[in-house]
Amino acid sequence: MMPKPAPLYERQKARLDAFTRAGYNFDPDRLTDYTAATGWRVDDYETELPPEAPGPPEPRGSWAAACEVLSRYSFPPPGLISGIFLPDQPLSQRVMVLRAQFLGVSFWFGVRIGRVTDETRALPDGGGPEQVWGYNYRTLEGHFERGQIEFIVHKNCTTGRVWCHIHAVSQTGRIRNPFYWLGFKLFGRRLQVRFSQQSLKRLRQQVERMLREGWQAPAADGPAVQPVSAHEDAQAQLDKNRK
Template sequence: MTSLGDWIFGRLDAVRVWRRLADAGVNYSVDEVRRPSWNIDVHRTAIGKERPGPPESGGPWEQACRLVRAYEFSPPEIVRALYDPAAPLLGRDMLLEARFHGMLFYCGVRVTKVVDETRDETDRVWGWAYETLQGHLERGQVTYEVVKRQDSGEVLFVVSCHSQGAPTLDRITLLGWRVFGRRTQLRFYRRCAERLRRFVEAALRGEHPLPSPPSAAGHLVCAPSDTRMHRLDALAIHRVAPGCSPSSSTGRAPK
């Protein structure tokens, strides 16, 4: 029997859909990535300042890394995620709920890279990247990194991405993606940086702007933790794996 907690994403049995991600593969090859058919983006935003040198204990860099690891920077009005916090970060499957003009799209991603290094002897970098799985609206990879420039003390949030709409989208979804998708994508990047900067500043003041613990569905958590299910979510059009062929995509929760 499905418990109320399992219906954290509107009327969708999200836990069951999340479990299916284990059998899904990445839906593109990096050899395909080239302009102009792919969007290739890099967005850098200053989110704090420390003294020059290695990251400070409890400082902006450490606070940002904690929030980025937990996917707390994602704006819940655009993208929410369901994942197992006990699973290692590398290889973690995440079910994303993309909220798009009265429609809710459910797509899978997998963390395929964790970054923990010093670049050019000056930049201390931590972050991770996920790639899109079969059935996703898009194809590509997004990398989220927290960078401290140790020569100046500046702390940055850097989002780099290569992406394109999935070629198997149905006609209506593809039209909507062409009209609104790119605009929503750029707004997502901007809102991610705004939220991360605001939460880091709050943490440094000793405030706790995010609820604890986050919403849960079984052993999974929903991120960001200020995500709330609204009554209207049950009335929205639900599309599971919209990037699959029409015969394998459905607007209903799976049985």
Template sequence: MADRRHRRRRRGQALNDLAAALADLRHRPVNYDARRAPPQVTAGWHRDRRVVELGREAPGEPEPDGLVATAAALLDCYGFLDPRILRAAYRPGALLGRDMLLEARFLRLRFLFGVRITACTDEIRDGPSGSERTIGWSYQTLCGHLEQGRLTYEIAKQLRTGRVEFRILAHSRRAPIANPLLRLGFVLFGRGVQLRFYRRALRRLTASVCAPVVPPSPGPDGLVRAPDGLGPGRPEAWTIRFPQPGR
């Protein structure tokens, strides 16, 4: 009985901690100067482009309730994450301007840091195979994140051929990290974890478009968690929260 009460207290504390950490993000600015980042400045930045074909629709604009619509719905709720690497918590509402608290895991470490969706796209562009309908959004890292940069998720349909792609476009670099052990760990493992995240995100979204998307529901604290249906997560030995701005 005492063990059950202890577990309930820990679960309630975890929920409260996430809600408070997410609320704190509204006061945090983007942690880099976009004028000194790609495409204007490329030295010192990782630049990534990962693409997978999801399938095909009939040529022309995306079909109602078709492949593009399903994939775009998965993007909107961030439901294609691999929870062994990354999970997200956010308040339901408009996509543009949404703050998201990311929970990254590595070994027994749990890192909490924030990002903000700063751009949304739904337009026709000129692509390598002609006009394409592109739907997606981008987030930028906030003060306290271990990285600096911008990540974009896109669903693109080639209007002439009907080919549908999922694309991850990103530029990133390590943010200043005061703790020498964390800094060393990021140098040794950060890039490898990042590339593994890209691969698994591509694979998981490709598998997820085969089933209808169920809109996620907020939990008892009012937060949506992605992937949907998961609790606050397993207890780690150490949780490392983002530092206060200016530290």
């Protein structure tokens, strides 16, 4: 019998170690200065998820399922982006290696979780409280982009509405290779939009599947979740360290 291959997070240990030591390629403390007027792209995307009954999030409802999908990072389209990370690392300290498919070539980038959000907020229109959970990650040195993207799942506790919101602030980073610089200039924006739109579509599909199939974890259909779901000990650590 052939031995089981090592999980991806072990095979990518050198990259994970390098990105753990890497710094950001932008200044997170200046996020409020990064606007369209100063040359940054500010994007917002949203998708509706199956509603729940009014009140706090249900233990195995739509909101909790979306939190699970976000935590596993199983929602990005694997043909564009796959994420690899250590399952025993708390989410608030997570560093990820992102494998991006671009111009027929695989590129390896690093990102780090900047903040985990888990709180009850007052809705801006005074319509009652909402429960929110999610996180942002920030680009590290060597990334083709610089900036931050945030994934947050919301529940309106008064109406039962559940939705997921993506907020991104980005700018093209320093790309030394002129071929890649030109390709990213021509196609990078299209890939950005496609990533967010397809990620929300896949998240909604995975949430609906979890609700329909009795809370089964998202399918391991790409490297994003494969290193965890293929190893029981790693899966247990991921479940333990979601927050």
